[in-house]
Amino acid sequence: MAKTGEIDLLLVRSGRTEWDDGGRVQGVTDLPMSESGRSALRASLEDVLHGRFTLSTVYCAPDEASRESARMLAEAAGAKVRVMNELGAMNLGLWEGMLETALEERYPTAWKQWQEDPESVNPPEGETFLEMEVRLLEAMSRIVEKAGSRRVAVVLRPIEFGLACCRLADKPASELCRELEDGPDVRPFVVNRAGLRELAEALRAQV
Template sequence: MTLLILWRHGQTEWNAAHRIQGQTDTPLSAVGVSQAKESAPRLAALNPTVLVASNLNRASTTAAALAEVSGLSPAYDPRLRERGFGDWEGHTHAEVTERWPESFARWRRGEEVNDAGVEEIDAVAKRMVAALQEVTAAAGPDAVIVAATHGAAARFATVALLGWPMSLAPSLGALHNCHATHLRHDAVRGWTLEAHNAA
């Protein structure tokens, strides 16, 4: 069976400030670099065979920490980027609440925003799933794939791969920095959830 590990990047200064990043290319903070270096050996112990990453700096730097201890060379795929948050990017949650109160309330409930240029949930899920299925197919059976990606993108990919209705996405807890979701795949059962928020 294939093991797919969706690994969220380390912390950024914007994460710490509750500032919405989306596809803004923010770097890891010192804390984030430390998180990546601490979690990489634990992932390396799972003997990964494939390493892919979003091409945003915070994910690619996180992937580099695993590359250093595993010897894998990461591939980069823009489809693994975070959900685009349009006009919200760069603003804190409080600022978005003030300027787009109804839209932000919908977002908090896990509903579509349909405002401010925020990427649709279905679009995020489709691009993530397409990228991950391609990697899985190319890796072959019994592969261990690590995908360094982003919180919202990983959540929607998880729900889509499991075949759950997207309305259940809010029930899947937020993925913490440098934590991971583990999914197994076999030809008979398809995708199953093995772990969520694994340190």
């Protein structure tokens, strides 16, 4: 149970797409969930919800996979869905749609850095990691401020999900890839509103 000044927040990684399944890098490209992604998400939600978890609102990124994921969660938890553009995926520029193996061959140094410390790399002609981080955390801060005492969920694409998990667990962004590889796709957090707001403000000052 969250204390005063805190809120229960459920973070959900959106269901996988064909690009995710095929090892392609996906940022802003809008794709639906694959059948395997849909099945995996349904199983993850069932493990967490057990038919007893209720939510007031499920916020999600605007892409098709995130919206469908949010609808699945909302139906299971008796919630409404709200789409927020600010929760959208990072623009990966020239990396968008490339196979990870091709990226490793073409940009070996940058790709290795991305795996180890994504904050230190900006995809060519794409959005900077800091820009994405600021808009994401500012949006999440607005969500928890608005929610009051109600439990809410946020559905995000993988990069944004991994980053949010890191920040809410007080881990550096360098743990992002490990979070995606080792952690579950549905995670509950107790979020301190003031702490999240201050983090977003501190990052905004760096832009």
